[in-house]
Amino acid sequence: MPDQPHIVLIGAGNVAWHLGQQLQAEGGDVVCVYSRSAGSATALAKLLDCPASTELSEIPATADWYLLLVPDSKIGGVAEKLQAHISPNALVMHSSGATPANVLAPYFMHHGVFYPLQTFSKERVLDFNEVPLCLYTAQEGDYQRVESVAKRLVKNVYRVGDEQRAQLHLAAVFVNNFTNYLQYIGQAISQENQLPGALLQPLLKETIAKLDDLTPAEAQTGPAIRNDIPTMERHLALLKDHPQWTLLYKQLSMGIAEDLGKK
Amino acid sequence: MPDQPHIVLIGAGNVAWHLGQQLQAEGGDVVCVYSRSAGSATALAKLLDCPASTELSEIPATADWYLLLVPDSKIGGVAEKLQAHISPNALVMHSSGATPANVLAPYFMHHGVFYPLQTFSKERVLDFNEVPLCLYTAQEGDYQRVESVAKRLVKNVYRVGDEQRAQLHLAAVFVNNFTNYLQYIGQAISQENQLPGALLQPLLKETIAKLDDLTPAEAQTGPAIRNDIPTMERHLALLKDHPQWTLLYKQLSMGIAEDLGKK
Numbered sequence: 163m164p165d166q167p168h169i170v171l172i173g174a175g176n177v178a179w180h181l182g183q184q185l186q187a188e189g190g191d192v193v194c195v196y197s198r199s200a201g202s203a204t205a206l207a208k209l210l211d212c213p214a215s216t217e218l219s220e221i222p223a224t225a226d227w228y229l230l231l232v233p234d235s236k237i238g239g240v241a242e243k244l245q246a247h248i249s250p251n252a253l254v255m256h257s258s259g260a261t262p263a264n265v266l267a268p269y270f271m272h273h274g275v276f277y278p279l280q281t282f283s284k285e286r287v288l289d290f291n292e293v294p295l296c297l298y299t300a301q302e303g304d305y306q307r308v309e310s311v312a313k314r315l316v317k318n319v320y321r322v323g324d325e326q327r328a329q330l331h332l333a334a335v336f337v338n339n340f341t342n343y344l345q346y347i348g349q350a351i352s353q354e355n356q357l358p359g360a361l362l363q364p365l366l367k368e369t370i371a372k373l374d375d376l377t378p379a380e381a382q383t384g385p386a387i388r389n390d391i392p393t394m395e396r397h398l399a400l401l402k403d404h405p406q407w408t409l410l411y412k413q414l415s416m417g418i419a420e421d422l423g424k425k
Numbered sequence: 426m427p428d429q430p431h432i433v434l435i436g437a438g439n440v441a442w443h444l445g446q447q448l449q450a451e452g453g454d455v456v457c458v459y460s461r462s463a464g465s466a467t468a469l470a471k472l473l474d475c476p477a478s479t480e481l482s483e484i485p486a487t488a489d490w491y492l493l494l495v496p497d498s499k500i501g502g503v504a505e506k507l508q509a510h511i512s513p514n515a516l517v518m519h520s521s522g523a524t525p526a527n528v529l530a531p532y533f534m535h536h537g538v539f540y541p542l543q544t545f546s547k548e549r550v551l552d553f554n555e556v557p558l559c560l561y562t563a564q565e566g567d568y569q570r571v572e573s574v575a576k577r578l579v580k581n582v583y584r585v586g587d588e589q590r591a592q593l594h595l596a597a598v599f600v601n602n603f604t605n606y607l608q609y610i611g612q613a614i615s616q617e618n619q620l621p622g623a624l625l626q627p628l629l630k631e632t633i634a635k636l637d638d639l640t641p642a643e644a645q646t647g648p649a650i651r652n653d654i655p656t657m658e659r660h661l662a663l664l665k666d667h668p669q670w671t672l673l674y675k676q677l678s679m680g681i682a683e684d685l686g687k688k
Contacts, residue, residue, distance in 0.1 A: 339647030384602030
């Protein structure tokens, strides 16, 4: 792969939207955006000032780098179709945290994974430079070239194999999905009691800001870590109409006591 | 209570440290800091340029407002001792989210709760103006006077009764304690797999920043909400050496599916 590679984006969703702009600015030449959805392909292609395509058979066959930015369940199917249309020397990478690299192995000798560890929404402005990029290539010779492009895109690039990436994706579920759900519960409890959900926002902000200075183990407070049983019993009584949240409260409190409690 | 009340702080911990400075700057005259610990009392009194005391019998008897900023389990005991030394007309308030106002009722006619909804550490700089203050007074006539001082301290003041405050404290456990614990798990998974915990920080920051624009229900993503069973099964296999986190993963995923999943 040359220093200024020709790049084809397969997919025009949230990841493609942010990554595509950064690639076009710093990484190389995005020469085509493919999506089954003409609207999505056209919108992103317009933003990147390049052609759009809705047919895999029509995308450039001799680009250097094909990035599969599609849902996990579509990667295999798209790869199989793509193989018929592009050069066997092309480098093809998917961007999924949860999918092994070798789903691409039957189709492309030069393959790998380009996993940006972030939650993307088209509507939000994001400093892409801060997104950690986790890279893997099946051929050792491909790694340095991908890394050198990646380092122009972001501050922090990591070499991460399949097993590590799967664990990282799992950790991200705790940090993103589950953390968000706890905010849902917190706001729901407030709203059920005629209190505005925004009341909790300063507490949430400071909870997270503290982690710039402290490890989560150092920052942990609350009834569970100090084994304050009367407070926990009052909380469980308040949760009596929410059996699911009651179980969660118990499970989280037991986890805190077990992992972080004073032995 | 006058517009510029004389205030005694009972307690010199994290809450007193931040609240005391804001009271001295905007609320009135802090005339004494009491703590059983001479070191804590002296340090805060020096910061506030007022006398320190380590004996309840020696604090000013005729101040307007006594704030009990002590651990929940100490409130009743301190109140009982305090009663012997101060004017029966004084207003006495505790600052606990989890404690009913009426623990003070046996001792003081004018009592209430002054609950700042935030996590405080002496080491951290905090914009106190952003801290929501949740107020309650047993005597209706006391409320307006406390509120008018409180509004000089912070942007947002809420009138919150015992039941609402208990629920709010419960919600705060989800938003602060449990959220922090999920970050512990995320970092622990990373570190067990030789990945730096800081890798997850940009994802956490964006997870929280998104909630400026979206409700948690709108922001929810991940395998649980889309019922992606193969991904959840892979995650559970990765957690096989962590039975506690396995239960949590299942419980949180079931909660997301039940509360937020597409029906």
